[in-house]
Amino acid sequence: MKIEADHDLCQGHAMCSMEAPDVFTVAKHGTVEVLMDTVPDRLRDDVEAAVKYCPTRALGIIED
Template sequence: MKIVADMDLCQGHAVCAAEAPDIFAVPKRGQVEILDPNPGPEHKADVENAVRYCPTQALLVADTD
């Protein structure tokens, strides 16, 4: 899977970092930083939750299979 962030939509709510802290970071008063844009299958559930709960729908997961 590959994670893509729309920086025009991201407002730095940090829901993604709360759902998947190994994959996302959001600095204080900043926007999302994707720590691992191609996480392994062990992170799939956390990443899907981060995408699902993003208040601005700024995250997208694309399958790379």
Template sequence: MTFKAVADLDLCQGHQMCQGEAPDVFGFDEDADVVVVLRERPEESLRPQVTAAVTYCPAMALAIEEE
């Protein structure tokens, strides 16, 4: 099963916690002050990091969609 990393830019508050948890998947746009999804469909081996990023996002702006 594959999954998709999703970010809601309307909810993102620029805390950058996601970068600390999953730096291969989430980046940051300094100008817009919001998260950037670097790898929308990361490999399964990155699921624990993406799950942690979703869990610890203070703004609850991240999600995993199963495909």
């Protein structure tokens, strides 16, 4: 699985980094940065929660 992040939609709320801190980071007053090119299956639940709870819907999952 891969993650797509729309930086135009991201407002830096950092919900993603709270749900999946191994996968996402958000700098203070910045936008989301995806830390992995390919996300391992063991982190799937965390990533799905991050996508679900993103207030601006800036994240998406791309299946391999």
